[in-house]
Amino acid sequence: MLERHFGYKSFRPGQQEVIEHVLAGNDAVVLMPTGGGKSLCYQVPALALEGITVVVSPLIALMKDQVQALQANGIPSAFLNSTLTYSEEQAIEARLRNGGLKLLYVSPERLLSQHFLERVAEWKPSLFAIDEAHCISSWGHAFRPEYKRLDILKKVFPEVPMIALTATADKAVRGDIAQHLGMRNERLFTSSFDRPNLSLAVLPGQNRWPVLQRIMARHAGECGIIYCNSRKGTEKLAAQLQGIGVKADSYHARMDVADRDRVQDSFIQGQTHVICATIAFGMGIDKGDVRFVIHWNMPGTLEGYYQEIGRAGRDGAPAETILFYSYADVQTHMHFLEEVEDEQYKAIIGAKLERIKEYAEAQVCRRIVLLSYFSEEVVKPCGNCDVCKDPPKYFDGTLLAQKALSAMFRCHQQIGMSVLIDVLKGTHSSEVQQQGLSQVKTFGAGAEISAFAWVMFIQQFLQQGFIEVDYRDRSHLKITPLGQRVLKGEHEVRLVTPETLKERQERTKKAKLPQVTEVAPASADLLIQLKALRLAVSKEIGKPAFVVFSDATLIDMATKKPRNVYEFRLVNGVGDHKTKQYAERFLKVIGELRV
Numbered sequence: 001m002l003e004r005h006f007g008y009k010s011f012r013p014g015q016q017e018v019i020e021h022v023l024a025g026n027d028a029v030v031l032m033p034t035g036g037g038k039s040l041c042y043q044v045p046a047l048a049l050e051g052i053t054v055v056v057s058p059l060i061a062l063m064k065d066q067v068q069a070l071q072a073n074g075i076p077s078a079f080l081n082s083t084l085t086y087s088e089e090q091a092i093e094a095r096l097r098n099g100g101l102k103l104l105y106v107s108p109e110r111l112l113s114q115h116f117l118e119r120v121a122e123w124k125p126s127l128f129a130i131d132e133a134h135c136i137s138s139w140g141h142a143f144r145p146e147y148k149r150l151d152i153l154k155k156v157f158p159e160v161p162m163i164a165l166t167a168t169a170d171k172a173v174r175g176d177i178a179q180h181l182g183m184r185n186e187r188l189f190t191s192s193f194d195r196p197n198l199s200l201a202v203l204p205g206q207n208r209w210p211v212l213q214r215i216m217a218r219h220a221g222e223c224g225i226i227y228c229n230s231r232k233g234t235e236k237l238a239a240q241l242q243g244i245g246v247k248a249d250s251y252h253a254r255m256d257v258a259d260r261d262r263v264q265d266s267f268i269q270g271q272t273h274v275i276c277a278t279i280a281f282g283m284g285i286d287k288g289d290v291r292f293v294i295h296w297n298m299p300g301t302l303e304g305y306y307q308e309i310g311r312a313g314r315d316g317a318p319a320e321t322i323l324f325y326s327y328a329d330v331q332t333h334m335h336f337l338e339e340v341e342d343e344q345y346k347a348i349i350g351a352k353l354e355r356i357k358e359y360a361e362a363q364v365c366r367r368i369v370l371l372s373y374f375s376e377e378v379v380k381p382c383g384n385c386d387v388c389k390d391p392p393k394y395f396d397g398t399l400l401a402q403k404a405l406s407a408m409f410r411c412h413q414q415i416g417m418s419v420l421i422d423v424l425k426g427t428h429s430s431e432v433q434q435q436g437l438s439q440v441k442t443f444g445a446g447a448e449i450s451a452f453a454w455v456m457f458i459q460q461f462l463q464q465g466f467i468e469v470d471y472r473d474r475s476h477l478k479i480t481p482l483g484q485r486v487l488k489g490e491h492e493v494r495l496v497t498p499e500t501l502k503e504r505q506e507r508t509k510k511a512k513l514p515q516v517t518e519v520a521p522a523s524a525d526l527l528i529q530l531k532a533l534r535l536a537v538s539k540e541i542g543k544p545a546f547v548v549f550s551d552a553t554l555i556d557m558a559t560k561k562p563r564n565v566y567e568f569r570l571v572n573g574v575g576d577h578k579t580k581q582y583a584e585r586f587l588k589v590i591g592e593l594r595v
């Protein structure tokens, strides 16, 4: 099915396990990062099972994209939501009654509306897929009250398997999903949140414009998003970009809905190349060929940052992300923080701001820092971030880490950073005295190191995932499983000295641009031609370019240079349907460029 309908040669990590589990009639909760390939986890079963798969999705724009992409692969599918006219709806319902559709996307409101479930019963549902399932949890950032009522599905259709999908990793939310949906014997599938095709880099925020111009030159004709922290910022930057000939536009929450839709559609269609946006943009946009995401300003949390860069490279082809980091942005966030009234909330967002600052200043592999933050254990540097590409000098810090971890252990992991430093240095501070910590065995074990240096080291332990901040327990530090291995001497620790850190921070002020991986020059011309043809085709059929072929597919095509229909079919992302529709025209272009 994967091969025939989607043209993909192999499953992405986790997909096959989920599909087998669902095909065996079981419920599943699937946690995969944005771009990980969640949709296929229900689309393949939908094709294999008799009857119809009903997909609940909260985002109308997303439904349309998904259905377009399915139809482009020749898969009979449709959506029902408030954007359709009465007669369009009637036509779809007629096809549903004849069993002419394999997948139906609906909004939760529609699904829960009167008598709708009775009709669903007549269409013989084979599977329910709940997309963006984190919306069910009030712990999450996107709570949708109507999602809570989806528990009715299991009551009415106890025998029909259900799959819930989300890219939100939060532990509290995870627990809510299966419970609120009333699933039974469900299995939780989590795959790595790593996105190896995204390069990561942090550049100094001073003098950004000339740097941005160089980045734009490198991505000429490609699509990307630039996040700014204010409406004014988006408008100014978009105007500046237009001034140098970039097809740019701005997008922010103050615009009215019609304008927002227009800008968003033009971006999806590939007419606008660069969107300068506040955080409001990108939510629920399923555009595979976003080749870069730039943060003109630093976001307030790593969650937000990761979600935003996650909108790049969803097609799996290389994509570039850059964060401009400046102290001015930190101050802006601090300023907002001042105004928060709830003390507990203030402490949490303050701690989160601290973590993204540390990320920006890190001198260890940035991917390790990011994934550790999301409680994922990684030990190998990634090779695709600015630190890996130009690493500092490390020294063996195993003993130092063991001292700190053992002090934490002996204090029952009930202390924060400053008390930990008191214990390590043997300082009789008031907290130390109150809690009687001068009695612990490691008291003063790190006295020879300055308090400033300890701060630098402990931050590196956090960044490398040996310890974590427990926000639910007054931000006390906790030892992770990887930290346990460090304690036992099973994992060697590499650290950067405070002097090196400082020196490198100075150096980044004059930073060079990071390198990006590019297609072999011999194929580059061909790729440009293929993209031009794709654009022409997309205009003819009135669908976005990525619905024709994704960037990843065109890159594979430019590399393999198929000579006939048979070879064309072997390109990743080319299934039966698209071979029939497009092989001839694309082969012609490839043939013309072959000498």
Ligand code: ADP
Residues within 6 Å of the ligand: 008, 009, 010, 011, 012, 015, 032, 033, 034, 035, 036, 037, 038, 039, 040, 286, 288, 314, 315, 316, 550
């Ligand atoms: P998610 O919903 O998890 O964000 P999608 O389901 O939209 O991600 O998939 C992201 C992209 O990856 C899509 O372009 C999809 O066609 C592609 N994709 C999914 N599975 C595979 C696979 N096994 N091989 C190649 N590409 C895949």
Ligand code: ZN
Residues within 6 Å of the ligand: 364, 365, 366, 367, 368, 381, 382, 383, 384, 385, 386, 387, 388
């Ligand atoms: Zn790295």
